[in-house]
Amino acid sequence: xxxxxxxxLVVRADTEEELDALEQALLRARAGELSEVRRHQGRLVAGYxxxxxxxTMTGEAxxxxxxxxxxxxxxxxxxxxxSRG
Numbered sequence: 090x091x092x093x094x095x096x097x098l099v100v101r102a103d104t105e106e107e108l109d110a111l112e113q114a115l116l117r118a119r120a121g122e123l124s125e126v127r128r129h130q131g132r133l134v135a136g137y138x139x140x141x142x143x144x145t146m147t148g149e150a151x152x153x154x155x156x157x158x159x160x161x162x163x164x165x166x167x168x169x170x171x172s173r174g
Contacts, residue, residue: 122157
């Protein structure tokens with residue numbers, strides 16, 4: 090496993106409306122990834138496909154879950170920044 094490293098992003102938002110829009114976009118992206126994870130998990134539970142197909146779906150679900158987790162971190166950072174004002 091690699092060493093964790095901090096990542097800083099600078100995003101300009103000129104208004105509260107833009108901050109709201111950014112948060113909504115991140116939430117929608119997160120919901121899409123979560124939907125993808127659940128879809129793959131449902132197909133795996135139902136026994137869809139052969140062993141190779143199930144292996145591929147497991148990998149895709151894992152990548153979607155990782156993307157969801159990273160979007161959670163960005164949302165947390167955005168909310169923390171907003172609360173600092």
